[in-house]
Amino acid sequence: MLAIDAKELTKEFKVYQSRPGLLGAFRDLLNRQYRTIRAVDGINIEIEAGEMVGYIGENGAGKSTTIKMLTGILQPTSGELKVNGFDPHKQREQFVKTIGVVFGQRSQLWWDIAVQESFRLLQKVYQIPDQEYKQHLGRMIEILEIEKLLDQPVRKLSLGQRMRCELAASLLHKPKLLFLDEPTIGLDVLVKENIRQFLREINKELGTTILLTTHDISDIEALCSRVIMLDKGKIIYDGSLTQLKKVWGGGRKVLLEMEKEISLDELQKRTADLSVHWESRSPRQYIAYLEQGDGVSDLLSRLVQDMPIMEMQIEEATTEEIVRKIYQEGIPVA
Numbered sequence: 001m002l003a004i005d006a007k008e009l010t011k012e013f014k015v016y017q018s019r020p021g022l023l024g025a026f027r028d029l030l031n032r033q034y035r036t037i038r039a040v041d042g043i044n045i046e047i048e049a050g051e052m053v054g055y056i057g058e059n060g061a062g063k064s065t066t067i068k069m070l071t072g073i074l075q076p077t078s079g080e081l082k083v084n085g086f087d088p089h090k091q092r093e094q095f096v097k098t099i100g101v102v103f104g105q106r107s108q109l110w111w112d113i114a115v116q117e118s119f120r121l122l123q124k125v126y127q128i129p130d131q132e133y134k135q136h137l138g139r140m141i142e143i144l145e146i147e148k149l150l151d152q153p154v155r156k157l158s159l160g161q162r163m164r165c166e167l168a169a170s171l172l173h174k175p176k177l178l179f180l181d182e183p184t185i186g187l188d189v190l191v192k193e194n195i196r197q198f199l200r201e202i203n204k205e206l207g208t209t210i211l212l213t214t215h216d217i218s219d220i221e222a223l224c225s226r227v228i229m230l231d232k233g234k235i236i237y238d239g240s241l242t243q244l245k246k247v248w249g250g251g252r253k254v255l256l257e258m259e260k261e262i263s264l265d266e267l268q269k270r271t272a273d274l275s276v277h278w279e280s281r282s283p284r285q286y287i288a289y290l291e292q293g294d295g296v297s298d299l300l301s302r303l304v305q306d307m308p309i310m311e312m313q314i315e316e317a318t319t320e321e322i323v324r325k326i327y328q329e330g331i332p333v334a
């Protein structure tokens, strides 16, 4: 079954446009002008139950607007949408019982009461039977290591402690689908890894579908085999991370350290017949970015004979770099 099935999903916002100057302000009073922003522009998304998918894009690409439609907060302007088999906006009451949501910046826990009291309130909201609640919560307390936090008010928790409690709260009712928005923002490496491990476990054990929105590509690398990339409201890539790297990874990066100073000009002259871009870190340190196709051996054959190379390091482009390049160049992937 499809957890998310969106066809030609579109959301437009009508925004008020003000005219400049005093006369403009006066005119605005009499006759307001509006313009339409197409935040999400006819996207098609199909996500199978049990998948873990990363949803990425630059600021303002339309990610939050999509998530708001998928969670029923916003009604789409047009298109068809079924999430867990429901129309999220029209069948909201039944629908929300089937999803969990964690927004890194916002809390779903009550600030001044103890964590366990928040959990109990959520148990009532979702009408979870006592036995099931105890068993499931017990398991999450164990994996997320939040036992000692249960009697603390949320406002006293550190960000990492709060995030672990947020995750437990969002999963108390065993939702089939979990929306995560920047779940590891501001967390240290160890806590990040614990949270990732936890997400992998619930995905495996409970088959929970996860849609992860983040600017942290390492989260996507650690968790998702599939990534959907949005740009100006349109999907520009939907596929595996491996394929993304293959198509967009480009060539390799070669770091060279020379025994003595060499000019950038000299290096460029020697390798003029190759698709290589040189960057200078210092007169003795250079980085050669090779386009796909040209090999490291081609590059070295132009240099090794009489260049005083002291050290050399070959690196693949990281996913982070690839994604940044796609954002910057804005080239849609075929």
Ligand SMILES: Nc1ncnc2c1ncn2[C@@H]1O[C@H](COP(=O)(O)OP(=O)(O)OP(=O)(O)O)[C@@H](O)[C@H]1O
Pocket (backbone or CB within 6 Å): 013, 014, 015, 037, 038, 039, 057, 058, 059, 060, 061, 062, 063, 064, 065, 066
């Ligand atoms: N309520 C609204 N009214 C008018 N315009 C809006 C509204 N919400 C979003 N927009 C506009 O829609 C576009 C997409 O915004 P959205 O918040 O979905 O992007 P995003 O990808 O989530 O960005 P970020 O990574 O910064 O959170 C932006 O141009 C934004 O200004």
